[in-house]
Amino acid sequence: MENLLDNLKNLLKKDERLISEGELLKNKVIELALKLDKDLIKLLLSDKKMKEVFFVDIDGTLIFGFISILVANYKPIFGY
Numbered sequence: 001m002e003n004l005l006d007n008l009k010n011l012l013k014k015d016e017r018l019i020s021e022g023e024l025l026k027n028k029v030i031e032l033a034l035k036l037d038k039d040l041i042k043l044l045l046s047d048k049k050m051k052e053v054f055f056v057d058i059d060g061t062l063i064f065g066f067i068s069i070l071v072a073n074y075k076p077i078f079g080y
Contacts, residue, residue, distance in 0.1 A: 004049065011047050015039065033066040 012018050017039075018028050032040040041064055044050045055062045 004053065007047070007049060008053075011043060011050060015043055036064065036066070 009024055012024055012029060017032070018025050029040075044054050044064075045062070051062075054065050054068050056065055057063075
């Protein structure tokens with residue numbers, strides 16, 4: 001069974017903008033997260049677990065917690 005980080009990497013690799021030669025482009029992920037890129041947000045929302053991890057529901061409104069991508073998961077996702 002895939003763990004959370006493998007699941008996230010595989011999901012992000014579905015976006016052609018985020019890969020080069022089969023590798024995830026960490027800086028591009030960060031750039032798009034900071035820009036609140038609609039396609040990145042839609043991609044994360046398309047996966048139930050990622051929706052639970054990266055979004056918080058406040059009175060029926062989903063808020064994207066991009067800080068989770070930038071800080072909490074930076075090292076394990078990108079191998080640093």
